[in-house]
Amino acid sequence: MKKSFLSDFKLKMTSIIVGALFSVSSSLSFADTVNILGLFPFSGPYADSGKLTDQGARIALEEVNYTINGKKIKYVTRDSETKAGPAARRAQEAIDTEGVKFIVGPWSSGVALAVTEVAKKNKVMYYFSGGTEDISGKKCHKYAFMWAANAWTAMDANLKIFKKANPNAKKIYLFVVDYAFGWTLQKYVESLAPKYGLEVVGVDRHPLGHREYSTFITKAMSTNPDAVYMINFGLDAISAVRQLNNFGFTPKKPVVMSWSSGFEELIQLDPAARENLIVGSNYYYTIDNPDNKKFVEAYKKKFKGVPPGYAGAAGYGLMKMTLLGMQKSGSTEPQKVITALEEHKGKNFVGDFEIRGRNHQTVRPFFVLQTKKKSEMKNKYDMAEVVDISSTEQPKNINMCKDIGSF
Known part of the structure; x- marks a missing residue:
């Protein structure tokens, strides 16, 4: 009995010592590196964007x-699946097992709202790009940043250019994806439309991953709108545009793709379906500055000459901003990096930018494109031209981040 007790005691002590040594070893390992998580959709409805976003992030690291x-950078990835639960769990797992202190991603507003809570709880810096205003609005906190243009900025730019191109237009009909991204943008379209003499005459919401729009199109056409204004993304947007063209709505009347991945969506449409589209995007590869030309060339080398769209640019931009904070602070501690980024002004591959300390919104250009007819294209990738660049900031009084809090 005594021998058995001693054996059990020795086994328990050995386990404790080994565990402690492993913990110390892991801590030392984490101290030698800065560990960054790329949380992107490698499966699910936005799977086509996941690989592109990841590659953009890797170009910044290269x-x-x-x-x-x-310090060496250890870059790890996890699949968000475009699902809040799995994304939040995998972010927490990467923090616990990989020592992650910085997160970029995950490419969906609904998922981002779950991940931002994980970042806040663990005091991990988080940079996101998407359509929800809540990351720099009512869900703002000290550890989270928004890279994409504010939703208000984007919708104002789209409506301004649509009205300029169609001065006699009076009515628009909305197709809206039914989650946080769609709700935010719809709110601002409805509030801004009267400013441009426009009336929203109907709204149809659809789930993420929707592919059949014939009922929506029939309802929209019955109201005789001057445009269909779409607040959706990826294959949802591509499917709707194709069907609107099949119904004969375009090119007679325009379709506004208000928050588009730009190149990545346009390349999947044939020239006939692309005709007479107004396309709002956070990025277009023809931006004319040295930093963007460098990025485009690096991206094209990885993708056999194909230029980047918003997905690749977002991954690159999120990682560049994270690295900028480290360079500026001379640190890899999240709190010091965050402090260094607040109120920072600079110029990068999308143009001039400024990071607001009060809500962590990156104030930066939003691009509005007009698609080209096939006869106007100089090559197969010359699908659109930038007709407006807007950095008009959301009015401070309507921003919902009233107190970003402290560390």
């Missing part, structure tokens, strides 16, 4: 040779 402030 530019610094996976080294920052004397």
Whole structure:
């Protein structure tokens, strides 16, 4: 009995010692590196964007040779699945097992609202790009940043250019994806439309992953709108545009793709379906500055000459901003990096930008494109031209981030 007790005691002590040594070893390992999580949709309804976003992030890391402030960068990825639950669990798992201190992603507003809570709880810096206003609005906190243009900025730019191109237009009909991204943008379209002499004459909401729009199109056409204004993304938007063209709505009347991935969506449409589209996007590959030309060339080398769209640019932009904070602070500690980014002004591959300290919104250009007819295209990738660049900031009084809090 005594021998058995001693054996059990030795086994327990050995386990404790081994566990402690492993913990110390892991802590030392994490201290030697800065660990960044790319949380992107490698499966699910936005799976086509996941690989592109990840590659954009990797290009930014390659530019610094996976080294920052004397430390090696360990970049790990997890599949968000475009689902809030799995994404939040995998973010937490990466923090616990990989020592992650910085997160970029995950490419869906609904998912982002779950992940931002994980970042806040664990005091991990988080940079997101998407349509919801809540990351820099009512869900704002000290650890989260928004890279995409504010939803108000984007919708104002789209409506302004639509009205300028169609001065006699009076009525628009909305197709809206039914989750946080769609709700935010719909709110601002409805509030801004009267400013441009426009009336929203109907709204149809659809679930993420929707592919059949014939009922919506029939309802929209019965109201005789001057345009269908779409607030959706990816294959949802592509499917709707194709069917609107099949119904003969375009090119007679325009369709506004108000929050588009730009190149990545347009390349999947044939020239006939692309005709007479107004396309709002956070990025277009023809931006004329040296930083963007460098990025485009690096991206094209990875994708056999195909230029980037918003997905690749978002991954690149999120990682560049994270690295910028580390470079500016001379640190890899999230709180110091965050402090360094607040109120920072600069110029990068999308143009001039400024990070608001009060809500962590990146104030930056939003691009509105007009698609080209096939006869106007100089090559197969020359599908649109930038007709407006807007950095008009959301009025401070309607921003819902009233107190970003403290560390």
